[in-house]
Structures are given as structure tokens and as C-alpha cells.
Amino acid sequence: MLWLRSLIYYLTMAIFSASIGAIFGLTCGMATAIGLLSCSVLYHLINLGKLHRWVENSRVDNVPSGILLWQEVFDRVYNQVRLQSKIKERLTNTLDRFTNASEALPDGVVILDEHDRIEWCNRSAAQHMAINRVSDVWQVISNIVRHPSLREYLRSQDFAHPLVLRTHRPQEQVLSVQLVPFDSSRKLLLSRDITQLDRVQTVHRDFIANVSHELRTPLTVVGGFIETMIDMPDTDARTRGQHLQLMYDQTQRMQRLVDDLLTLSRLESGQQMREEEVDVPQLMRLLAAEAEGLSQGRHVVTIGKLDSIRLIGNHDELHSAFGNLVSNAIRYTPNGGEITLSWNLSFEHGLFSVKDSGIGISPEHVPRLTERFYRVDRGRSRSTGGTGLGLAIVKHIIQRHQAQLQVQSKSGEGSEFSVKFPPQRLINN
Secondary structure (H helix, E strand, O other), X not given: OHHHHHHHHHHXXXXXXXXXXXXXXXHHHHHHHHXXXXXXXXXXXXXXXHHHHHHHOOOHHHOOOOOOHHHHHHHHHHHHHHHHHHHHHHHHHHHHHHHHHHHHOOOEEEEEOOOOEEEEEOHHHHHHHOOOOOOOOOOEHHHHOOOHHHHHHHHHOOOOOOEEXXXXXXXXXXXXXXXXXXXXXXXXXXXXXXXXXXXXXXXXXXXXXXXXXXXXXXXXXXXXXXXXXXXXXXXXXXXXXXXXXXXXHHHHHHHHHHHHHXXXXXXXXXXXXXXXXXXXXXXXXXXXXXXXXXXXXXXEEEEEEEOOOEEEEOHHHHHHHHHHHHHHHHHOOOOOOEEEEEEEEEOOEEEEEEEEOOOXXXXXXXXXXXXXXXXXXXXXXXXXXXXXXXXXXXXXXXXXXXXXXXXXXXXXXXXXXXXXXXHHHEEOO
């Protein structure tokens, strides 16, 4: 032990000094003792100075060295410093891994102190809540995210359920935020971007509302006529025939709606598409014949460019998509108008197009045309027999074929709907 070695060291000095005193006299013994003690004090002072200088600039690589007792002290200091350095390095690596993991999280994380001031936040939280990670540190979170519901949420101290925030900075988005206390004074504010989920839920709500609305009218008509026929069993044959015809028309409308809903559901389910070689020129001639039948001579239907290119795809789905575009052109083109179908190679892409001289579409409506039940003119759409699902079906079919829908239209000047297929789906004869 260190104290025992020191005791032995000083006893040895005392014995040596006493021996000198016994041989050469008391004065020589005292002088020897004083000299030895002075050397010992000087030795300790020198090593204390080394230790002091090292404490002022303590590193593992500059621990001083000494002799005898001080060498052991410096060795122990060196071992302790190296151990502390390793522990610090491990803690630093752990902190770096935690920070990197927090930065990689898609959810936002904000550390708040007892006064709801920002101590730290990750990149996602900065994006969600427009927090400046430098200048906004130690700012109260409610001063950064100025939302009345957040202030009330912080004030209530009821953090059992998340809070939904609709923000417009830096962009319009919907956030789900929740506070989680994690020690006596600090809290975690967790944020998640649920904008897309909110949009999906909105689409689902609108979808149910639209289906209900679309079915309500024909059901009301059919139910009303049935009630009339029950209450008036002696109605003349002509009136009864008119009622039955209207009932039949409304049931056909419901049938078309149900068929389109089933088609859309099948397309959205992601079922594997059966691919085959599609003879597009032959399909174009079939579409033209169907268009003439639907038009019943009210329009001029022609086939423009017709290249002999074939497609790799699903014949039935492409027939449905192209047929929807053709029938829309006929529905929204006044009598005497022209509808032109084309299929040609354009810059190595296959291009199917339907051009009409109809009523056209205003630019603000074009981006929303493929939404389910979206109609530019609701009254006119119903009168023409449309279900509001045709272009939504077209969108899903062409996406399954890696194609793109392009729309060029101006109000009162007609429209052109084109489907652009990628080169890898084309077969040149």
C-alpha cells in the first residue's frame, strides 16, 4: 500500500539520520535529517508542479512521469484518465447513434423543458412545425407553432390522446402531435404527418356520400312510381308504359353505377394483370363502330392516323379505357360535331387519342377530371347517362399499363384526350 511504503521511506530516513548522528555527532545527524527532508519536500514539490500543470491541460497522452512513489501515483492517474476517456468515447458514440437514429425518424421529436421551451428537435420536427434549429432553441413551442388548440393542449396537461393540427406553414398539412413526459421536468413532443391519411379518409367519406347521392335519385324515382302504381291500379296502359320505361331507365343507371364500382374496386385491388398482344388497329375499328352505334348518326366519327403498331397489355381493360374516352366525347359533343380516333407512333411512344369538337373543359377542371364522381357540370353529366367514374377507371387502367393520360381542352373549343404508352410496351410489325 502507498501509505505503508511512505512510512517505510521516512523510517529509513530517520534511521539513517540517527546512525549518522551516533557516528559523527548530533549536529551531523540533524543536518542529515534536514537535508533528506528538504530533498523529499523538493521532490514532492516538483511532482506536485507536474501534476498541477497536467490538471490545467489534462489529456491521456500528456500524463507526467516520475520516480518512486509519484510514479505509482501518475500510473494510477493515467489508468483512470484512460478509463474515463474510453467511457466518454462510448457515451459519445451512443449519443451519436441516438442522434442519427432520431434524425432518420420520419416522425418529429422535440424535447421541451418544464416551461415548454425547445431544447432540441430532429429534422422531421423542424420540417413539420417550421422550427429553426438554431435560432428557435429555448423558445416556447407555442410561440413557434401559433395554434390555439396546441396552447390549450399544453395548458390542459391531458396528454392521453394525440392532437390533430392543420397547419399552413411551411405548407398545408395535417399533423398528429402528442406530448410524452419522460422525466420530472422534460417532455417529448412527437409529431406525425398524416396529411395523406387525412386525404384518403376524406376521399372515402366523399365516396360514400357520392354513392349514396347517386343511388338516392333513381331509387326515389323507382319507389315513387311503384307507390303510384300500387295506389292507382287502374292506370291506363300508356301511362303505365311510361312509368315502366322511366323505372327501367333508372334501374339501368343503377346497374351502370354498380358495374363501374365493381370495375374500379377490381382495378384498385392490385390484382395481377393478364398481359397479351393487343391488335390496336383492330380495336380502333371496333371502337369506331361502337361510337357510331352510340351516336346513332348524330356525329361524324372518323379514324385519323392508324399505324400498325401492337401493344403488350390487357385487351379487355384497354377496350374499357378507350371506350370510356370515346363515349365521353360523344356525350359532350353537340349534334353534328366530329369525333376523330387516332393511333400512331410519336417519339418512340404509342399515342392513342380521341379528339372532339364538343363543349370543351375549362382549365381549372382539368387536374380533377380523374377524381371519382367529379363532374364539371353535374346536371349535364347525369342527363347524358354518365356515372362519374369513367375517367377514374381510365386512370387506373393506364397506370397498370405504365401509360400517361394527357388532356388538351378549352371551353367551347373541344377536347383531345390522349394516352401515351412507353416504348417497352410497343410491338412494331
